[in-house]
Amino acid sequence: MNQHTLSTPPLDSLLLEKLSGLIGRAPVRITLPDGSEISPAESAPAGTVVIHDRRTLMNMVLSPEIAFGDAYTEGRLEVEGDLVDVLSAIYRSLAGKNPATWYAKLASKWLERTQSNTLSGSREHIHRHYDLGTDFYKLWLDSEMVYTCAYFPTPSIGLEEAQLAKMDLVCRKLQLQPGERIVEAGCGWGSFALHMAKHYGVRVKAFNISHEQIAYARENAARRGLADRVEFIEDDYRNICGRFDAFVSVGMLEHVGTENYKDLGKVIQRCIGDSGRGLLHFIGMNRPRPLSAWIRKRIFPGANPPALRQVMDLFEPWNYSVLDVENLRLHYALTLQHWLNRFELSIARVAEMFGEEFVRLWRLYLAGSEAGFRAGTLQLFQVLFAGPKCEHTPWTRAYLYDQKTTEKQDVKWMHAMS
Amino acid sequence: MNQHTLSTPPLDSLLLEKLSGLIGRAPVRITLPDGSEISPAESAPAGTVVIHDRRTLMNMVLSPEIAFGDAYTEGRLEVEGDLVDVLSAIYRSLAGKNPATWYAKLASKWLERTQSNTLSGSREHIHRHYDLGTDFYKLWLDSEMVYTCAYFPTPSIGLEEAQLAKMDLVCRKLQLQPGERIVEAGCGWGSFALHMAKHYGVRVKAFNISHEQIAYARENAARRGLADRVEFIEDDYRNICGRFDAFVSVGMLEHVGTENYKDLGKVIQRCIGDSGRGLLHFIGMNRPRPLSAWIRKRIFPGANPPALRQVMDLFEPWNYSVLDVENLRLHYALTLQHWLNRFELSIARVAEMFGEEFVRLWRLYLAGSEAGFRAGTLQLFQVLFAGPKCEHTPWTRAYLYDQKTTEKQDVKWMHAMS
Numbered sequence: 100m101n102q103h104t105l106s107t108p109p110l111d112s113l114l115l116e117k118l119s120g121l122i123g124r125a126p127v128r129i130t131l132p133d134g135s136e137i138s139p140a141e142s143a144p145a146g147t148v149v150i151h152d153r154r155t156l157m158n159m160v161l162s163p164e165i166a167f168g169d170a171y172t173e174g175r176l177e178v179e180g181d182l183v184d185v186l187s188a189i190y191r192s193l194a195g196k197n198p199a200t201w202y203a204k205l206a207s208k209w210l211e212r213t214q215s216n217t218l219s220g221s222r223e224h225i226h227r228h229y230d231l232g233t234d235f236y237k238l239w240l241d242s243e244m245v246y247t248c249a250y251f252p253t254p255s256i257g258l259e260e261a262q263l264a265k266m267d268l269v270c271r272k273l274q275l276q277p278g279e280r281i282v283e284a285g286c287g288w289g290s291f292a293l294h295m296a297k298h299y300g301v302r303v304k305a306f307n308i309s310h311e312q313i314a315y316a317r318e319n320a321a322r323r324g325l326a327d328r329v330e331f332i333e334d335d336y337r338n339i340c341g342r343f344d345a346f347v348s349v350g351m352l353e354h355v356g357t358e359n360y361k362d363l364g365k366v367i368q369r370c371i372g373d374s375g376r377g378l379l380h381f382i383g384m385n386r387p388r389p390l391s392a393w394i395r396k397r398i399f400p401g402a403n404p405p406a407l408r409q410v411m412d413l414f415e416p417w418n419y420s421v422l423d424v425e426n427l428r429l430h431y432a433l434t435l436q437h438w439l440n441r442f443e444l445s446i447a448r449v450a451e452m453f454g455e456e457f458v459r460l461w462r463l464y465l466a467g468s469e470a471g472f473r474a475g476t477l478q479l480f481q482v483l484f485a486g487p488k489c490e491h492t493p494w495t496r497a498y499l500y501d502q503k504t505t506e507k508q509d510v511k512w513m514h515a516m517s
Numbered sequence: 518m519n520q521h522t523l524s525t526p527p528l529d530s531l532l533l534e535k536l537s538g539l540i541g542r543a544p545v546r547i548t549l550p551d552g553s554e555i556s557p558a559e560s561a562p563a564g565t566v567v568i569h570d571r572r573t574l575m576n577m578v579l580s581p582e583i584a585f586g587d588a589y590t591e592g593r594l595e596v597e598g599d600l601v602d603v604l605s606a607i608y609r610s611l612a613g614k615n616p617a618t619w620y621a622k623l624a625s626k627w628l629e630r631t632q633s634n635t636l637s638g639s640r641e642h643i644h645r646h647y648d649l650g651t652d653f654y655k656l657w658l659d660s661e662m663v664y665t666c667a668y669f670p671t672p673s674i675g676l677e678e679a680q681l682a683k684m685d686l687v688c689r690k691l692q693l694q695p696g697e698r699i700v701e702a703g704c705g706w707g708s709f710a711l712h713m714a715k716h717y718g719v720r721v722k723a724f725n726i727s728h729e730q731i732a733y734a735r736e737n738a739a740r741r742g743l744a745d746r747v748e749f750i751e752d753d754y755r756n757i758c759g760r761f762d763a764f765v766s767v768g769m770l771e772h773v774g775t776e777n778y779k780d781l782g783k784v785i786q787r788c789i790g791d792s793g794r795g796l797l798h799f800i801g802m803n804r805p806r807p808l809s810a811w812i813r814k815r816i817f818p819g820a821n822p823p824a825l826r827q828v829m830d831l832f833e834p835w836n837y838s839v840l841d842v843e844n845l846r847l848h849y850a851l852t853l854q855h856w857l858n859r860f861e862l863s864i865a866r867v868a869e870m871f872g873e874e875f876v877r878l879w880r881l882y883l884a885g886s887e888a889g890f891r892a893g894t895l896q897l898f899q900v901l902f903a904g905p906k907c908e909h910t911p912w913t914r915a916y917l918y919d920q921k922t923t924e925k926q927d928v929k930w931m932h933a934m935s
Binding site for chain 2: 191194250251252253254373385386387406407408411414415416418419420421422423424425426428429475478480487488492494495496497499500501
């Protein structure tokens with residue numbers, strides 16, 4: 100770093116220098132309208148951040164995350180080169196560090212205070228993101244509308260197949276047996292609940308506070324003739340009651356807030372007691388730290404992906420054992436790559452629906468998430484756990500990877516249903 | 518519970534009642550010399566604890582763990598029925614709770630203070646257990662002298678095969694490549710270091726503070742022609758230096774003490790930096806709590822199996838990612854069953870070496886450990902982790918269960934060596 104053109108005014112030079120420090124001296128070129136720039140000294144830049152005005156530059160020095168996101172959204176900043184590559188380079192250079200300015204820390208704390216995940220807060224947060232409209236999500240999700248990390252047995256398979264493989268992986272980890280009762284907390288558009296009932300012969304109660312998603316899920320259950328085995332309930336995880344054999348939650352824990360984990364743990368214990376088991380699938384962090392302030396401000400209010408340490412608050416009070424943790428972060432990077440590609444093919448339609456700024460906002464969110472999982476600032480954990488009296492502890496994990504087991508599972512289920 | 522004979526003196530009756538509460542109302546009969554007893558009211562007892570004198574009964578009410586262990590060792594107490602079954606029943610009834618008396622709490626704290634894992638403390642603790650003599654351990658360990666949890670791809674295979682399978686599982690999780698440099702902290706009698714070098718073509722530096730184990734390991738390395746590729750060093754993990762591709766430790770973390778995890782984390786970072794990976798294999802707990810005071814007093818001074826939460830102290834400061842956690846507690850129960858069976862076949866020889874009390878001491882330790890893993894008061898975790906710049910993240914875990922991969926691995930290694 101450290102190459103300015105001769106004509107760079109001293110203030111700009113200072114600000115560029117400062118900004119370069121804030122992004123961890125990432126191998127990225129940054130340019131200003133007058134042609135002045137800062138470039139990596141050692142390696143070829145991953146791309147160029149083109150800043151269109153000095154106000155944007157100053158905002159970025161004050162609060163890089165939020166200012167970068169907002170300036171990109173509003174077109175006051177552009178990225179030349181591959182957006183995911185540029186963001187990955189920055190995340191890798193920061194390597195989990197967050198050299199936050201005082202202003203950025205303040206903004207982060209402010210968001211935390213104003214975006215509390217109370218019953219009504221959660222409803223508002225979920226509504227803001229998930230009720231953007233099923234038509235919008237249909238443009239770029241898979242046909243089953245699964246809005247969580249997929250599982251690619253090999254990277255070359257398609258998104259549709261990978262989402263099915265993910266649902267199957269979770270069912271197999273839980274060793275679902277025909278006739279069992281399963282509770283799902285945070286069920287999205289309902290595909291996983293329907294998948295469990297259809298392919299594993301279980302009965303499911305699935306909870307979600309997104310009105311639009313629940314409506315879609317109910318319609319789908321009726322259309323597929325599964326309404327007698329899958330009940331979709333528009334309610335908060337805190338209000339779940341009933342007894343179940345297993346608890347499962349795919350992509351909800353990020354929205355719960357670590358301060359509510361003890362309560363969620365109580366809910367789980369109420370549901371499955373000492374003899375049940377469960378699986379949590381969630382975006383996580385290597386260590387406790389807040390999610391990008393920009394993401395919380397513009398995309399996911401109240402979101403808080405936990406470190407594994409924090410997740411233990413759910414299990415320890417009940418003497419639950421962690422049986423298996425799998426980190427699938429590269430699978431989420433690939434999932435996001437699929438989503439971003441599909442999104443780009445639909446931007447004309449998205450712009451019609453929500454305007455050009457929305458297109459840029461969501462492009463940055465999807466690209467930034469892909470970069471986060473690629474660079475390792477974000478992780479994706481699947482945690483399998485069991486109560487102290489659970490008798491479903493698998494002997495090894497080999498059955499997860501044995502095609503014959505799956506077929507046998509299907510046969511067993513068919514047998515039970517006939 | 519609550520059935521006393523009519524003749525039970527009031528004090529004995531009170532003490533029996535109290536003791537029954539302290540063992541969680543476990544379905545176990547307890548008898549006194551005068552014939553008075555307390556029995557489970559609802560189910561058949563798993564066995565009978567025969568207490569030979571009132572002093573023992575009083576000690577047990579004061580400090581059940583230590584008093585039970587010492588009385589069993591000295592023959593002031595016997596167990597009729599299967600020892601492992603009786604202990605499992607008690608552990609299951611306690612279900613992770615520890616209704617410790619004030620005296621027991623005091624004794625536990627006292628052990629903690631006097632058994633500190635300083636450099637010299639650790640040396641003393643390790644010496645006391647592991648330097649009992651290779652001849653003693655040869656009587657009941659497998660031929661490779663592996664004194665950690667084995668891995669049974671199916672429960673029916675023998676101990677020798679299961680120890681090899683465990684060593685292979687760890688090598689595969691680490692994706693060892695020919696020519697890589699590996700550091701092992703706490704290497705026992707050295708079989709795993711030799712296994713890595715022989716079957717995966719890596720160079721190993723292996724550390725241990727047990728003088729006798731290191732001497733045995735060096736002899737073995739020379740005899741097998743591996744001394745140029747495996748260096749055994751008699752030193753503490755705190756003194757490890759050098760750069761390596763991977764860090765591995767099988768069965769040492771239990772002896773480190775959670776208060777030293779930050780320091781161990783620094784050692785790991787010094788060894789593998791941001792680009793390495795590692796695996797820790799250790800006895801753990803569902804939540805932070807002290808190990809049985811009797812075990813710490815008589816068997817493993819200074820031992821402290823951690824909860825997963827505590828293990829995060831090693832990784833978080835360095836932004837290391839947890840890639841995979843596997844809980845193998847049932848494999849340790851089976852391993853201990855093998856050890857206990859072999860031990861029982863050698864008790865005449867053990868009694869000659871150390872006396873009858875030692876036989877009873879070690880029988881209780883082995884049976885109690887098997888019961889702990891069976892009942893779930895003890896867990897066995899394998900944690901695979903990687904630095905933020907590690908490029909060895911496997912795409913899925915299927916390769917761990919694919920026989921073809923193993924063969925390919927061997928071929929690759931043979932290729933590199935030829």
